[in-house]
Amino acid sequence: MLRYIIRRVLYAIPTVLGVLLLTYVLFFGTVSRESIARQNLSSRAPTQEQIKGWLKDHGYGEPTVADMEKDPFGRFLLSVGIKPKEDKPAAPPSGETPAAPEAKPAVGDFEPSFAARLMEMKRSTIDVLLLNFGKSDTTKEDIWERIKLGIPASFAVGTLIFIASVITSLIFAIINAYFRGTYVDTFGTFLSVLLLSIVYIVYVISLQFILGKVLHYGPIAGFETGPGMLKFLTLPAVIGVISSIGAEIRLYRTFLLDEINQDYVRTARAKGVPESRVLRLHVLKNALIPIITNTVAAIPGLILGSLILENFFGIPGLGSYLVDSINSQDFAVVRAMVFLGTLLYIVGLILTDIMYALVDPRVRIE
């Protein structure tokens, strides 16, 4: 088991590196450096010098030989003869009259050399993998600090919704399964299909309006840390549960019915085992295998938060961090969040495999 986990973790490294490299290529394939600088400079009509300066300060400009020598990878590049573009000669020693003003660079001439690109790639892949996220291009905030700040809020909302919706759907699924074929089951199925056919954002806007604006059940937006948080989590949690149980009830009901029709359940019944015991030991326990594996994969995702819910309820989580950074062309944040997302996804998959082995004695992990 341990060997399996170690192997999976080692496999994860090239996967993550590949994802980061792809992110880099896709990002700079669609966005020009100049437009990034323009987006982030506060001036409405930045000069070419301002753009160049911004790019340089944020690591998207042309590195000097001295810059590259500071970094082991840069030294390696220099040793194999990959050099940066020659920048303008060093400033004249003081005393001399400054050189004649240089010709203006052609508009949009901010494309870096091969060496600069390789350095950027190294920064966007290996450094990120070593958890060296750096600072946001837009706000200059330390990205790791910002992530640490956002996780608790996202996790609180996410976990509450997760637990409440699993329990709620399980209850309704059991009821549905128990009353299979009766009016309760038909009605329940009808309701769940209805619930799952409504788009998520409709739930958020309409329920926020009905429960918050009209019925005044809780604050429409805001947040607080500590026990006061509960007040702000009420509405998002209710909305999160209502929007997700439709699909879950249907799924769990199927899992339960699969088990109810198994031979060993019939055998148990034939032996005169009471119905409640049959359901508890033979049906529910076995049905939990697919349920658990299904839900465990979702746990790492709780950290990243929900975009729509957090935006509408003013919850300071991580939900909108990635989307915002894409909109503001903040590549430093994009790569950090893509990395985090990939990592959590891989962790989720590994956890699922482990859970399989734990809950199902038939499964062995080698």
Next chain:
Amino acid sequence: MKANSFIMRKNILLPLTLLYAIGGMGLFAGGCGNNPYPAGESAGNTLYRTLTDDPKSLDPTFSYTVDEANICDLIYPSFYKYHYLKREPFQIVLNIGAKEPVRQPYTFTQKDKDGKEVTVQGEKYSFTIRNDLKYQEDASFLPKEEQEKARKIIAEGGKPEKLGPGRAITAADIVYSFKRMADPETHCPVAPFFSDKVIGWNEYSAGFETEKAANYDKEMAGVQLDPNDPYTFHILLNQPYPQLKYLMAMHFTTPQAREAVEFYGKDEYARHPVGCGPYKMEEFKPKQRIVLVKNPNRHKDFYPTEGAPGDQEKGLLADAGKELPLADKVIYNILKEDVTSWNLFQQGYLDAASVGRINYQQVVTTSGGLSEEMKAKGIVLRKDPGVNIYYLAFNMSDPVFGGYTEKKRKLRQAISLSINAQEYIDVLLQGNGLPAEWLVPPSVFGYDPDFKNPYRNPTGNYEKNLEKAKQLLKEAGYPDGVDPTTKQKLVLHYDNVATSPEAQQQVGIISKMIERIGLKVESRTTRSNVFQDKLLKGQHQFIFYGWFADYPDPENFVFLLYGPNEKPGPNSADYKNKEYDKIFEQMRSMNDSPERLALIQKLREISVEDCPWIPLYHPVSMSLNHSWLKNVKAHPIANDWNMYRSVDAEERVRKQREWNQPNYLPLIALVVLLIGGAIPAAQVVRNRINRKVRRDIGGLKS
């Protein structure tokens, strides 16, 4: 599986469902109402505002957006500020300045390109600030040995127990701000305003390349401390520059404490402002809220005792002479979604709201007034003209529509006549705008309410305008819009970033108007970065653009057509007319006078005939506020207005209570329904268990 055995015990479903329902109800009730703020806070003398996102930076040398300036200008006061009430014209008054600056001619010699000595007629400004100013208390003013501890606490997101006393401010602190602007690493957006005028600016700026931070210890040739008076500094300019006064009213020229910048470091300083203004920042929780509180170290400042005509009647002078700021706290809620802010405003948890797509139908009646629903709540609707202009511009370098020949001019004039600004305003802006005749908006010097642009709406009758347009089009060589060489309709490419349906509608209306004279309009929609790229490379043909004033001087509008401001500058039409440029250069360094007005009129004549632009409208913005918010008057340029606002907290609390009584009836009904449904279900369970095996086996056959 302990928990599950509990669930599956006999008859446990019913009590469990009940428990769950009660728990859910407890969650609602435990919320103790829906007030999103800490208990009792709304009863205080507090303003509640919103931001749609975290401010990117509160560094006064970098920040430039309106939202950021709203906060910055309360923390960082400058030499001047705008008079809160006076309009037409706007008036600037001393803020931290002690007296009006002294302006003197300043003559000096310098070498020109060929090395010849030439005499330059420049200007010297001497500014004297108040001598009783000091910074807010801050950790950066602690003695060196205590700073380390405080820094550690701040780095962990905490608040140090002890703060250093606010240091006294001298002119050196403003000089430091100028040095920061010259530092290329701060990326100051207004640096280009100074760099070509302040003597020695570029040389000083270049010094940062080699000297790095040590450059701050060096003297700046053009911004000097007075050797005799620590509260006076001089700015030396290579040309007369009357607009300098407006820059001295922006937060870029506020005094800044070098020790604060160095204590926090440039990046963190942007989130830890240290100023001497009416407020200081107490709390900044990203994506959540920003809290400003009264700064005990602020200088004495008072609410104006006189205002514009009519202000007295509107009650805007009720607080005349009271000490500023009027509110103890300003709280900014960071809310991304307009829907959320709008709902909170309706519940009374925000003092003001904007009018937009999401609430227009609910707020404004078809006649443009406030709806009954809003009136009943005591909400006030305000319409305020902005100091800005929206326009359509041709690319003057374009081979078809650009150029300065008589024919090309007529072609553009014809298109200009085809655009009906009033129709545009009525359809797209619900009447909230003023058709523009030229660049300069109302309440700025040079605006002429009687001026009628001969190529906009000279007759007052759109049908007649169209006839004239068709005539001009014929004279331009395109009879009925048909290009005689190709025998096809002449195509105008409208470059835009209209990806949303609303923006598409705007493009559609403009296109339809132009097509009325026979031309064909093709929309070229791209993403905004591609659009910017097209603009830079001059590949655009026809665009829709807007300009917001930095300061209320005609120069800040007329310069949009100044040749040397070509891309990447703000002259997006790429308009170049030597005569215009010459008059502009003369006009910009003059004080407001009849002579200046005459020059502005000449500029108008030239640019109207050349027609690089089709001036469209000056917008009017709509906003709402609750009746408990007092002293509400919008200032289209200044951003420090929150310090003049006050609230009737008693009224606010009363209305909040009245509007937010929870209605538990539907919830109770739901629970009753659930229980009602559960009873027959429980009966079925009981029956099944009692009947034991036989029935069950029967049921399983299916």
